[in-house]
Amino acid sequence: MLLNCTVENCENKLVKRNGINGVIFHRLPWDDLELLDKWLKALKIKKCNTSHYMTVCSEHFTENDYKRSPSGVKLTDLLHGAVPTIFTDNSKPQTSFFTYRRKSNDLGHLFAKQSEIRTRENNDPVCFVPNCRTPTGLPLYNFPFGDKRLLHIWSKRTGLSTMYDTDLYLNITICKSHFHDNCFHENSMQLKPYAIPSIDLIDYSGPPDNCCLITSLYSEENSVMTNTGDRTWGWLGSTEAFGRLPEPNEFIVIPKSQIHCEKYANSTQAAHCLIYAESNEKVFGIYNPRASILMQLRYDGYFGFPGGLIDSGEDFVTAVNREMAEEMNLDTTIHSVSHDDHVISHWSEKKNLALHFYKLKVKMTELIEIEKRALLARDYGSEVLGTIRIPLYTLGDHYRGFPVFLKHNFIGCSKEQLIAALSSLNILTPEEIQLALNAHSKNV
Numbered sequence: 001m002l003l004n005c006t007v008e009n010c011e012n013k014l015v016k017r018n019g020i021n022g023v024i025f026h027r028l029p030w031d032d033l034e035l036l037d038k039w040l041k042a043l044k045i046k047k048c049n050t051s052h053y054m055t056v057c058s059e060h061f062t063e064n065d066y067k068r069s070p071s072g073v074k075l076t077d078l079l080h081g082a083v084p085t086i087f088t089d090n091s092k093p094q095t096s097f098f099t100y101r102r103k104s105n106d107l108g109h110l111f112a113k114q115s116e117i118r119t120r121e122n123n124d125p126v127c128f129v130p131n132c133r134t135p136t137g138l139p140l141y142n143f144p145f146g147d148k149r150l151l152h153i154w155s156k157r158t159g160l161s162t163m164y165d166t167d168l169y170l171n172i173t174i175c176k177s178h179f180h181d182n183c184f185h186e187n188s189m190q191l192k193p194y195a196i197p198s199i200d201l202i203d204y205s206g207p208p209d210n211c212c213l214i215t216s217l218y219s220e221e222n223s224v225m226t227n228t229g230d231r232t233w234g235w236l237g238s239t240e241a242f243g244r245l246p247e248p249n250e251f252i253v254i255p256k257s258q259i260h261c262e263k264y265a266n267s268t269q270a271a272h273c274l275i276y277a278e279s280n281e282k283v284f285g286i287y288n289p290r291a292s293i294l295m296q297l298r299y300d301g302y303f304g305f306p307g308g309l310i311d312s313g314e315d316f317v318t319a320v321n322r323e324m325a326e327e328m329n330l331d332t333t334i335h336s337v338s339h340d341d342h343v344i345s346h347w348s349e350k351k352n353l354a355l356h357f358y359k360l361k362v363k364m365t366e367l368i369e370i371e372k373r374a375l376l377a378r379d380y381g382s383e384v385l386g387t388i389r390i391p392l393y394t395l396g397d398h399y400r401g402f403p404v405f406l407k408h409n410f411i412g413c414s415k416e417q418l419i420a421a422l423s424s425l426n427i428l429t430p431e432e433i434q435l436a437l438n439a440h441s442k443n444v
């Protein structure tokens with residue numbers, strides 16, 4: 001994975017793959033405008049030149065800027081209020097974000113923002129969309145390399161099937177004619193942050209007008225929500241590329257020693273976490289569930305674990321902790337996952353997707369607090385529709401309870417992750433798991 005520190009001349013401007021050299025890349029604090037102003041002042045960047053893809057690497061923060069675990073171990077999250085202050089001779093605050101050089105060996109242009117406009121000249125790239133008869137002079141836009149989800153959607157819609165092959169994307173551009181008017185800032189040819197192409201494309205059959213901005217996945221200040229109106233009630237066409245049901249045996253287990261191998265590191269990556277508490281309190285005074293385990297009902301109707309896609313430059317653990325803060329309002333200064341909490345990783349060749357799974361053990365009283373806090377999470381009611389406990393018992397008919405739960409639809413490889421964790425955490429024996437998997441209703 002490629003990434004880029006915003007600070008000009010920073011040696012960490014371009015790093016390949018996650019976590020190399022332990023450098024952490026922090027997104028700008030978009031949810032705190034006062035703090036954002038302080039960052040921009042420190043970085044000497046004007047707000048109009050910012051992008052949601054911008055990151056600042058850990059080398060511009062002091063040790064005291066980071067959160068610590070109760071035992072004093074430095075965590076990867078910044079303390080609230082931390083501002084980048086360290087700028088060495090080599091790295092100076094950037095005067096403009098639009099300073100990427102276009103030398104052939106400088107991969108900086110891979111991160112040209114989606115909103116960067118390039119006009120056609122002789123031998124310059126043309127619109128990638130097949131049969132596009134765009135008049136010369138119309139603005140061309142780079143693909144959004146900084147945001148894999150957005151990149152996935154752009155690629156899917158334009159018929160580019162090979163995902164995330166950055167060499168392939170190097171000079172691929174798409175012209176203005178494929179974006180609806182409300183994808184642009186007012187009186188400007190600059191695209192809004194989450195604009196997606198929707199006009200005259202070969203591989204897109206959704207409503208042409210309304211699904212030109214990602215409306216369901218983002219809520220950042222600058223993203224613009226489009227009212228889809230009554231005619232398209234419930235149509236979230238812009239999200240069609242994600243979370244399709246996995247095919248049987250689509251995911252293979254990645255051996256622990258190979259998790260950071262190039263093959264997997266170059267895939268799209270996501271990290272999720274099972275939060276659990278051991279408990280011997282009997283359900284209805286009868287069943288001993290042994291543990292309480294949390295899952296979520298997701299926006300797409302599947303069950304899954306808290307977590308999500310790993311951002312450019314994030315390591316797995318930072319990503320999963322960040323996602324748990326966003327999706328569950330988890331106080332990561334109290335509860336956070338570390339590398340030792342890794343349970344299992346899977347890979348889908350078809351989706352070119354690596355999924356890393358962690359565990360977080362808490363006390364039962366803490367689990368109840370976590371459930372309550374989750375109701376106030378940023379993503380509650382949108383990406384997350386509820387936190388649930390898994391019924392870890394089987395009723396007298398040998399079917400209701402856990403066996404029924406396993407019949408639901410699970411996102412990605414979350415069912416495999418659940419089963420692996422139940423076994424490795426000694427909550428259920430392999431035989432008990434098998435029994436639940438094989439159970440069927442006598443009424444059917």
Ligand SMILES: O=c1[nH]cnc2c1ncn2[C@H]1C[C@H](O)[C@@H](COP(=O)(O)OP(=O)(O)O)O1
Nearest residue numbers: 270272304305307308309355411412413414
């Ligand atoms: O719980 C999960 N276990 C395994 N894979 C999962 C889980 N939840 C989602 N996924 C897959 C499906 C997607 O391809 C990616 C990322 O999905 P998501 O969690 O929705 O990511 P964001 O929160 O939108 O970043 O992982």
